[in-house]
Amino acid sequence: MVAKTLYDKLWDEHVVRVDDNGTALLYIDRQLIHEVTSPQAFEGLRLAGRTPWRTSANLAVPDHNVPTTDRAAGISDPVSRIQVEALGTNCLTFGITELGMGDKRQGVVHVIGPEQGFTLPGSTVVCGDSHTATHGAFGALAFGIGTSEVEHALATQTLIQRKSKSMLISVDGKLGTGVTAKDIVLAIIGKIGTAGGTGYVIEFGGEAIRELTMEGRMTVCNMAIEAGARAGLIGVDDKTVEYMRGRPLAPQGELFERAAAHWLTLSSDEGAQFDAVIHMDAADIKPQVTWGTSPEMVLPIDGKVPSPEDADDEVKANGIRRALDYMGLEAGTPLTEVRPDKIFIGSCTNSRIEDLRAAALIAKGRKVAESIKLAMVVPGSGLVKEQAEAEGLDKIFVEAGFEWREPGCSMCLAMNADRLESGERCASTSNRNFEGRQGQGGRTHLVSPAMAAAAAVTGHFVDVREL
Amino acid sequence: MEAFKNFTGVVAPLDRANIDTDAIIPKQFLKSIQRTGFGPFLFDEWRYMDHGEPGMDCTNRPRNPEFVLNDPRFAQAQILLARENFGCGSSREHAPWALTDFGFRVILAPSFADIFFNNSFKNGLLPIVLDAKVIDALFAKATGETPLSISVDLSAQTLTLDDGTCISFEVDAGSKHRLLEGLDDIGLTLQEVDLIRAYEERRRAETPWLFI
């Protein structure tokens, strides 16, 4: 038998039909829906007089526009409110389950999918959102799609797709203490660049990846898209299976055991051929901080802000110049001297319980520095919030001077009221440091939750291992 | 998508080159949660003297008397005549949505921007490329005393002018088929219902946990 990659297995299991030219009709097991990219898709169904192919294959949640402060007050921005209300109405009309703003299971779409057991190993998962790559942590083929495709998936439970190339990134050996999944993925993007994965599905492997918890694996796969990949993947093991056990929408009892036996076959075979293979040594990875306006503009915490003169060519030099200008940074400045104004711990990259624990560990018994205008913790879901409160994490944060908020995308993209003012600098656990991403003129530095908490309590970026 | 039927319609001459999608439907209207309702805002900045915002009632907005669509003779036009590189700029599918919502079904131009061209077919709008000389001649007729009307026959790939002149045009066979049948990608995929159902049946047996 031919040795197959995990991607081959997932692909082959989901092909309904394939053309001579390689265009395939791919079956979609699960679709996650949020308020921003779905209204026209529902409208399309309505206009064509169509209904969803399989309503139970869909799960909806409002997250991008929801307020993270008092929910009882509702949404003040009318445009945001209409989008959120439209999702509610559409779900009601088409019979799709929605975890609305008042539901304690509500949260960021990529947090709630796995949490509810909606995301299953071996499934295909789509969402009108690029960070759908997150779900690849479960050995699921998960990718983001556009509004027309949202409609296509709703109406037909399939998508027209072409197979990507496959890449294996193996992170070998053990991570040092204080170094996290976020640092792994930032280091990978720093190495291969934001276009390094273009045209590929990336499988993450190696000892350091296997050692990660499911939360950590989700963080890594979440940012596969930031490396340009169509999807990220991690093979199924006992940890994956244990995470699934008892989840509300996961199979139960005997069916679970049957499913688990199948799931455990979902990893790349010995000797499977990838189109590209990259090895990294986990021991070389230090806590990372981005300094520029693209996730690939990243350095270890002991680094210095680069100079345009360090660049190999003029295009890169210009990129550095523009980024330095936008970020308000001088070449040669040690990253440890960079002082954020705001701290954001949240987003689908880093808002799960383990992320909050890691940040709380640093915050415990310390105080947010005077120079920090706002430090906020936004749990990924109502259930994460509940769990954190049961563990007393909220108290640790509040005592240290952090704000403890309601779940949602929040300042990851500033579609709700949470945002940076022009010129403000933020230590953020999110995934994109593009110009204006967290608010017009805002300056984002991507870091791990522990590094964000460390920056909060010291007032500048610092190697969390030294605290 | 509705099937494309033969029709006879009035031609609105819009004598500009490089009409971009932001001109067709300005960016503030992308906040809309709908795919319909863009018609009143089609060419908003050219059509009205004030600044348009989504949700506005356009009935009493001050109109630009110079703009072709404000001429009552063209208010019901179904064919738009334009110059080269029509639909350049951003990829917004809102552009064909606005054109069809207004009532246009055919656009005649010497050339189209690629993405707009493809988006049009997805939305039942037929973009027809004609030789620049033919377009010139059509402009001459369409701007005369009485509006020009044209009969469009997609199956025969012909345009018949009201004076009897017949012009033939090219269209890609696949796109033509989809338009005539009223098939969008979803429509086409739904022709494979049996295959999808058979797949589901097999998977339901093999991996029942996926079918909650």
Ligand code: SF4
């Ligand atoms: S948290 Fe950020 S990246 Fe994740 S889904 Fe929300 S907006 Fe997108």
